[in-house]
Amino acid sequence: MITFDEVTKRYADGTVAVDRLTLEAPTGEITVFVGPSGCGKTTSLRMINRMIDPSEGRVLLDGVDVTTIDPPTLRRGIGYVIQQAGLFPHRKIVDNVATVPYLLGWDKKKARDRAMELLERVGLDLKLAGRYPFQLSGGQQQRVGVARALAADPPVLLMDEPFSAVDPVVRTSLQEELLRLQAELNKTIVFVTHDIDEAVKLGDRVAVLRVGGHLAQLDDPATLLSRPADDFVREFLGRDRGIRRLSFVSGHEVGLRADLTVPVSTETAGLRDTAEPWLAVLDEDGRPLGWARTDDLPASGTLAGVPLAPYGTFDRGRDSLRAALDATLLSPSGCAIAVDDAGRAEGVVTREALSEALDRVAGGAHA
Amino acid sequence: MREEPLVRWDWIGRNWPSIQSLLEDHVVMSLVPIVVGLLVALPLGLACVRWRGIYQPTMSLMNVTYSLPSLAVFVMLIPVTGLATRATVIVPLVFYSLAVLIPAVVDGLGSVPDHVRQSAVAMGFTPLRRLLLVELPIAVPVVLAGLRVAAVSSISLVSVGALVGRGGLGYLFIDGWQRQFYTPIIVGVVLVVLLAAIADALLVLAQRLLTPWSRARGTA
Numbered sequence: 375m376i377t378f379d380e381v382t383k384r385y386a387d388g389t390v391a392v393d394r395l396t397l398e399a400p401t402g403e404i405t406v407f408v409g410p411s412g413c414g415k416t417t418s419l420r421m422i423n424r425m426i427d428p429s430e431g432r433v434l435l436d437g438v439d440v441t442t443i444d445p446p447t448l449r450r451g452i453g454y455v456i457q458q459a460g461l462f463p464h465r466k467i468v469d470n471v472a473t474v475p476y477l478l479g480w481d482k483k484k485a486r487d488r489a490m491e492l493l494e495r496v497g498l499d500l501k502l503a504g505r506y507p508f509q510l511s512g513g514q515q516q517r518v519g520v521a522r523a524l525a526a527d528p529p530v531l532l533m534d535e536p537f538s539a540v541d542p543v544v545r546t547s548l549q550e551e552l553l554r555l556q557a558e559l560n561k562t563i564v565f566v567t568h569d570i571d572e573a574v575k576l577g578d579r580v581a582v583l584r585v586g587g588h589l590a591q592l593d594d595p596a597t598l599l600s601r602p603a604d605d606f607v608r609e610f611l612g613r614d615r616g617i618r619r620l621s622f623v624s625g626h627e628v629g630l631r632a633d634l635t636v637p638v639s640t641e642t643a644g645l646r647d648t649a650e651p652w653l654a655v656l657d658e659d660g661r662p663l664g665w666a667r668t669d670d671l672p673a674s675g676t677l678a679g680v681p682l683a684p685y686g687t688f689d690r691g692r693d694s695l696r697a698a699l700d701a702t703l704l705s706p707s708g709c710a711i712a713v714d715d716a717g718r719a720e721g722v723v724t725r726e727a728l729s730e731a732l733d734r735v736a737g738g739a740h741a
Numbered sequence: 742m743r744e745e746p747l748v749r750w751d752w753i754g755r756n757w758p759s760i761q762s763l764l765e766d767h768v769v770m771s772l773v774p775i776v777v778g779l780l781v782a783l784p785l786g787l788a789c790v791r792w793r794g795i796y797q798p799t800m801s802l803m804n805v806t807y808s809l810p811s812l813a814v815f816v817m818l819i820p821v822t823g824l825a826t827r828a829t830v831i832v833p834l835v836f837y838s839l840a841v842l843i844p845a846v847v848d849g850l851g852s853v854p855d856h857v858r859q860s861a862v863a864m865g866f867t868p869l870r871r872l873l874l875v876e877l878p879i880a881v882p883v884v885l886a887g888l889r890v891a892a893v894s895s896i897s898l899v900s901v902g903a904l905v906g907r908g909g910l911g912y913l914f915i916d917g918w919q920r921q922f923y924t925p926i927i928v929g930v931v932l933v934v935l936l937a938a939i940a941d942a943l944l945v946l947a948q949r950l951l952t953p954w955s956r957a958r959g960t961a
C-alpha cells in the first residue's frame with residue numbers, strides 16, 4: 375500500500391505543486407490520479423519513487439517512509455512507465471526490457487529469458503526482440519515500456535500518462551492489455567492521466583486533483599460519476615457523465631426479446647405478416663447475420679437469399695449498457711443483438727428495453 | 742626546361758623513402774592531437790555539463806585559441822618546445838581539436854532525450870552507471886561527428902608546421918615552392934587529401950559499427 379500523509383511539495387520558485395495531499399493507494403489495485411494540466415499529478419507520482427522529495431509530509435510504502443530508502447534501491451523495486459516510453463535508443467528491445475534485472479546483477483541469460491517472457495506477455499512478437507527502439511511503432515514501444523517496468527517483477531507500478539501519445543485505437547488495446555495483465559499480476563498501480571474516460575475505465579479508485587495539488591475527490595469510478603463531490607469535479611467529468619455512467623451498468627440489467635431472432639433457413643412466407651418491422655437473421659450456429667425488413671421479404675423461399683442490413687452486437691456477460699446503446703445506434707432497426715461469449719445470439723435489445731433499464735438505473739442514483 | 746612534365750615520376754621513385762617518413766611524421770603529428778584532445782575533452786565536456794557556468798568561459802577561451810593563426814602559435818612555442826620538434830606542432834593542434842571536441846561532447850550529452858534520462862533515473866541507475874551505460878553511448882554519434890571535423894582539420898594544419906621546420910608532408914610544399922618544382926607539391930597535396938579521406942572513412946566506419954541504432958544522425 376502507498377500512503378500519502380499530508381504531503382506538500384513546494385518548488386524552489388515557490389510554486390506549490392501538491393498541497394497537503396492525503397490518500398492511500400491500496401495494494402493490488404489501480405489508483406488513478408486525474409486532473410487538469412499542472413495540477414500536480416506527475417509531482418505526486420514522482421514523490422513515490424523519490425525522483426522528487428516532499429517539502430512536508432511523508433510518503434509511505436507499506437508503512438515505510440520512502441525517504442529512508444536509498445533511491446536506486448527503492449526505484450529498482452518500482453516499475454515506471456512514461457508517455458514517450460523512454461526506451462534506450464542504443465539498446466536492443468530485449469536488453470531494454472532486461473534493464474532492471476541487469477542492474478540487479480542477474481546473469482545475462484536469465485535476464486534475457488525473463489525479458490523474452492515479458493515481451494510475450496505484453497503481446498509483442500518475439501521477432502522484435504533483436505530490433506532497436508526506432509524500428510518500432512509508438513504503440514509497440516509503449517508495450518516494451520510496460521514490459522521493461524515489469525521485468526524485475528516489482529510489486530508497485532507507476533505510470534505517467536503512458537498511453538496519451540498513441541492513437542485512440544492503439545490506446546484502447548493498450549488499456550485492455552493493462553487490465554488483462556493486472557488481472558493476472560495484481561500489482562499496486564498508480565496511474566496518471568488527464569483523460570477522465572481512461573481514468574474511469576482503468577481505475578479501481580480515481581483521485582481527482584485540482585490545480586494547486588488539492589485532492590477534490592477520491593472514489594470508485596461509478597460513485598465518482600454518480601455523485602461528484604463539487605462543481606469542479608462535476609465540470610471536470612464533463613457533459614458526457616451520464617453516458618459514461620452507463621459503462622458501469624452491467625449488460626444484464628437490460629431485458630431481451632428472443633422472439634425477434636429467426637434462423638436463416640426459415641421460410642419467408644410465414645414471416646411477412648408479423649407486426650415487427652425487423653427480424654434478426656441467424657446462421658445455423660445461431661450467430662447473427664444481419665437484419666431483415668419484414669415488409670421487403672419475398673413471397674417464397676427461405677431467408678437465405680434476402681438482403682440483410684448491418685447490425686451491432688454486445689456481449690451481455692462482458693459489456694456494459696454503454697456498449698448496448700452503441701450497438702443499437704449501429705443498426706437501422708434501432709435494436710442491438712445480445713451475444714454470448716461464442717458470438718451466438720441470445721436475443722434482441724430493443725430501444726424500449728434499453729430506456730426502461732436506463733430509467734431504472736437513473737432512479738437508483740441521484741446525481 | 743619548357744617541356745618539363747607536371748609530375749616527374751622518377752623523382753618520386755628516388756625520394757620515396759623520405760616521402761614515406763614524412764608521411765609517418767604527418768600521421769603521428771595529426772593523430773596524437775586528436776587522441777589527446779578526445780581524452781581531455783571528455784572530462785572537460787562532462788564538467789561543462791555538470792557545472793553549466795564554466796561552459797561559456799571555457800568555450801570563449803577555446804575560441805580565442807582557435808582564432809590565433811596557427812603559424813603565430815607555432816612560432817611562439819618554439820622557445821618552449823624547441824624548433825622543428827613534434828611537440829611544437831602537436832601542442833597547438835591539441836587546443837584546436839579541443840575547440841571542436843568540447844562542444845561535441847557537450848552537445849552529445851545534450852542529445853540524450855530528457856525522457857530517456859528520466860527513465861534511467863526511475864529505473865534505479867546510479868549517476869555513474871547512468872553516465873557510462875546510457876548517456877555516453879547515446880552521445881557517441883555527435884562526438885564522432887566532431888571527431889571527423891577535428892581529424893580533417895588536424896591533418897591539414899600539420900602542414901603549416903613546415904614553416905617552423907616540422908610539418909610532415911608540408912615540407913614537400915616548401916621544398917617544391919623554393920625550387921619552383923611542382924612534383925613535390927602535387928605529391929604532398931595528394932597524400933594530405935588521401936590521408937584526410939582515409940581518416941574520415943575510418944571514422945564513418947567506426948560510427949556504423951558503434952552505433953547501429955542511430956538512423957537520422959548516422960550520416961551527420
Ligand SMILES: Nc1ncnc2c1ncn2[C@@H]1O[C@H](COP(=O)(O)OP(=O)(O)OP(=O)(O)O)[C@@H](O)[C@H]1O
Nearest residue numbers: 385387389391410411412413414415416417418568
Ligand atoms: N521543477 C519545477 N520547478 C518549478 N515548478 C515546477 C517544477 N515542476 C513542476 N512545476 C510546477 O508544478 C505544478 C505541477 O506540475 P506537474 O508536472 O506535477 O503537473 P501535472 O499534473 O503532471 O501536469 P501535466 O498534466 O501537464 O503533466 C505546475 O504548476 C508546474 O508548473
Ligand SMILES: [Mg+2]
Nearest residue numbers: 415416417534
Ligand atoms: Mg505530468
